Amino acid sequence: MSNFDVTKNNVTNGKAITSLVLGIISIISAIIPFLGLILGVVGLIFGILGLQEVKRLGQGGKNISVSGIVCSSVGILLPIILAVIGYLAFMIIGTP
Numbered sequence: 001m002s003n004f005d006v007t008k009n010n011v012t013n014g015k016a017i018t019s020l021v022l023g024i025i026s027i028i029s030a031i032i033p034f035l036g037l038i039l040g041v042v043g044l045i046f047g048i049l050g051l052q053e054v055k056r057l058g059q060g061g062k063n064i065s066v067s068g069i070v071c072s073s074v075g076i077l078l079p080i081i082l083a084v085i086g087y088l089a090f091m092i093i094g095t096p
Helices: 014-031 033-057 062-094
Strands: none
Touching: 014 033, 014 062, 033 062
């Protein structure tokens, strides 16, 4: 006989996993201006929805959802920072 406690809520939330995947892809594709930004926003939405479902339904994946939110936020900020750096570099080079 085994003493394993089997729970029926041992399911990882799919939106949390989607958020993490989209967040990682948005960081990788940050060099492409709008792709990284769009993937980051969609990943952030999935992360927030996934975190709410994890709390409401008692599913697993809270850490994955939080990681997805963080990666998606970095994926949103990175293209913006790169665009500002590019604009400043263009303005500095363009001045006589």
